[in-house]
Amino acid sequence: MLRKNSGFTLAELMVVIGILAILSAVAMPGFIGWITKHKLGTGARQVLSTIESARMRAVRERVSVGIEFQVPDSRGYRVWLDDGSGGGSADDAERNGAEPIILSGQMPAGVSISEALFGGDPNFRFNSQGFPIRNGAGEKLTSGHVPLTNTRDSKVVAISLAGNASIQ
Numbered sequence: 001m002l003r004k005n006s007g008f009t010l011a012e013l014m015v016v017i018g019i020l021a022i023l024s025a026v027a028m029p030g031f032i033g034w035i036t037k038h039k040l041g042t043g044a045r046q047v048l049s050t051i052e053s054a055r056m057r058a059v060r061e062r063v064s065v066g067i068e069f070q071v072p073d074s075r076g077y078r079v080w081l082d083d084g085s086g087g088g089s090a091d092d093a094e095r096n097g098a099e100p101i102i103l104s105g106q107m108p109a110g111v112s113i114s115e116a117l118f119g120g121d122p123n124f125r126f127n128s129q130g131f132p133i134r135n136g137a138g139e140k141l142t143s144g145h146v147p148l149t150n151t152r153d154s155k156v157v158a159i160s161l162a163g164n165a166s167i168q
């Protein structure tokens with residue numbers, strides 16, 4: 001009598017499980033590196049988007065919009081209408097009084113902002129024409145950058161004299 005074999009033997013299953021374990025061990029470091037790189041790219045795109053949104057809002061509403069990075073722990077940012085509401089000073093690139101915050105956020109886990117500088121200042125504003133301004137005296141921003149770092153790599157979001165932002 002012939003007997004029909006159906007299914008797998010225990011030895012065959014153990015061989016397949018062993019092969020999968022070896023492949024997983026080889027692929028895991030690359031996958032972890034990809035996640036780290038992806039989070040850094042996400043943070044850079046988030047900063048770029050924030051800067052572009054602030055500039056568009058300044059032009060659309062014809063008001064100064066301030067941006068500050070490194071709030072509160074080198075991982076965050078905030079954007080506010082620099083209009084002097086609530087007893088604050090308008091157009092000074094400082095959030096004071098009750099100037100409303102219109103955007104705020106945090107970088108992805110493992111990504112930090114290391115010393116964002118805009119012509120020597122940690123924050124800046126866009127005037128109503130979309131040009132980046134350094135401080136309350138109205139000095140045009142000559143250069144600006146927001147460096148983002150993680151454990152493996154770094155990226156920089158740069159702001160030009162005209163107010164255009166790019167990831168480098």
